Amino acid sequence: MKNIILIGMPGAGKSTIGVLLAKSLLMDFVDTDLLIQKKYSSSLCDIINKNGIEEFLKIENDVICSRSFSNCVIATGGSAVYGEEAMKKLKAAGKVIYLKLSPEELEKRINNIHTRGIAMKEGTTIAELYGERAPLYEKYADITIECSGLTPEECVDAISLP
Numbered sequence: 490m491k492n493i494i495l496i497g498m499p500g501a502g503k504s505t506i507g508v509l510l511a512k513s514l515l516m517d518f519v520d521t522d523l524l525i526q527k528k529y530s531s532s533l534c535d536i537i538n539k540n541g542i543e544e545f546l547k548i549e550n551d552v553i554c555s556r557s558f559s560n561c562v563i564a565t566g567g568s569a570v571y572g573e574e575a576m577k578k579l580k581a582a583g584k585v586i587y588l589k590l591s592p593e594e595l596e597k598r599i600n601n602i603h604t605r606g607i608a609m610k611e612g613t614t615i616a617e618l619y620g621e622r623a624p625l626y627e628k629y630a631d632i633t634i635e636c637s638g639l640t641p642e643e644c645v646d647a648i649s650l651p
Contacts, residue, residue: 492579494580494584496588498618503564516560528552533607549569549572570628585632586634
């Protein structure tokens with residue numbers, strides 16, 4: 490069976506919605522951030538601080554490309570869309586769903602921006618990061634789900650509809 494790949498900004502709910510979606514569709518759940526942390530025995534924040542953003546993006550791309558996925562809901566890191574090779578592989582392996590939230594709503598959700606392990610240059614705002622990444626999310630998405638004002642369960646329902 491094909492996979493469902495969730496993309497979107499940090500704080501959009503990819504992991505939370507992914508777990509619920511996987512349960513409702515009887516699929517496995519994979520979080521690519523956790524795959525990276527497991528491989529490097531380190532938090533994303535520590536990996537980024539130690540190696541820098543560019544190297545982290547290469548690590549993220551390589552970890553995704555090194556795996557095969559089958560019958561999975563895959564929650565990607567918010568920066569996975571920078572890895573062209575990884576995104577081509579994921580698109581070929583299933584449906585890519587962009588969980589879209591406004592920068593304002595993301596700001597309310599992300600209160601641990603400096604310890605969360607977000608691949609962003611120092612001094613960058615969520616709105617600036619959104620402006621940089623949104624075109625990539627839209628480029629790779631097969632389906633866009635507007636999640637503003639929805640609970641995780643309502644987002645799952647929106648995804649599950651034909």
